[in-house]
Amino acid sequence: MKFGIVDTYCGASGQKGFYNSQELGLARAMKPLGYEPVVFYSGKGLTVPEEELTPDGIAVVRVPAKAVGVHGRYDWNILLEYGVEAIQIGSDNQIFAPELIRFCDKNGIRVYNYLGTVGSDTGNPLKALLMGLLYRRNLRAFRTHKCFAKTPAVARRLAQLGVPDVEVAPVGLDLSVIPEITESKEALRETLKLPADKTTLLFVGRLDEYKRPLEAVRLLSKLPGAVLVMIGTGAMDMDVEREARNLGVWNRVIRIARLPNDQVQRYYAACDYYVNFNQKEIFGMSILEAMYQDCTVLACHAPGPDFIIDDGVSGFLTEDTDTMAELVRGDVRLAPGAARSRILEQFVWTNTARQFDRWLRSDDRRRKNGTDYG
Secondary structure (H helix, E strand, O other): OEEEEEOOEOOOOOOOOOOOOHHHHHHHHHHHHOOEEEEEEEEEOOOOOEEEEOOOOOEEEEEEEEEEOOEEEOOOOHHHHOOOOEEEEOOOOOOOHHHHHHHHHHOOOEEEEEEOOOOOOOOOHHHHHHHHHHHHHHHHHHHOOEEEEOOHHHHHHHHHOOOOOEEEOOOOEOHHHOOOOOOOHHHHHHHHOOOOOOEEEEEEOOOOHHHOHHHHHHHHHOOOOEEEEEEOOOOOHHHHHHHHHHOOOHHHEEEEOOOOHHHHHHHHHHOOEEEEOOOOOOOOHHHHHHHHOOOEEEEEOOHHHHHHOOEOOOEEEEOOHHHHHHHHHOOOOOOOOHHHHHHHHHOEHHHHHHHHHHHHHHHHHHHHOOOOOO
């Protein structure tokens, strides 16, 4: 079966080589189950589609897209050109998702939605109002089509909004693109030029307001015996430096603007703690990666971390930066292998792909029997 994974998002995150792509990870997991996956991305600025074939035979198509903010609209006929029979849409609050769903219904393409959030998390009141009105259109589509939620929190909220058919299907790691790291923590620190005698904190992500990078600097200021590695760049680059200088800790901040994902893995393995301050974290791919490398995760409560982390067993959930500082000062550690075991048992794409496959096959049987599906 030709299976399309359609991403209409047009934002700046998730650049090739710098991110463990959810779409490609799922595609690789669907292929052994008998699917021929094609991944479709929005290609802002393109005039014709561009196709790339990955070494393992996954077709990646960047489709010319018109963008409204981070919301992309294609010529949906590209799905017919590729002979796609079923698709996954990363619908979330994407304003063109209902249009795409109607196109698929009209052309006999099966659809399910894969949702990481409900509505808009913008802090702009006017924008929030507009997005709320637009989101009602998405809800109408979600109520008549199968939905999978990335976290239990999203599943509960969708149920409250009258969406009848929701399953929790967690995001997974694509282990095929993660290098196996055999060096010891000590050897890695020497190679990466990290101090051997300091507690090392790690922040990975865009330096944008929703990620709360200033909290990482404030945490560092509470820990005189620590250094902070920050991998990422964004609108708050100068704010981070200004805050660090004001707090007198700039000399203990190691800034790396961009680093390929396979190299980031070495920092996960080398550092003592991975810190996450996003209180609206939808899921947290970096949390999965850190846990896989057995780096102790300290994360503020949010839908993603609350689902991923078994508090005190495979990581630590906190209310604020002060609590994080107390945990670091107390030198809290996990049992060796506990975090990685949690990922391998619950958060790899092979498990989630089987869940999608079960629905697609059961939906296929319903269609053959002439039964409507919702």
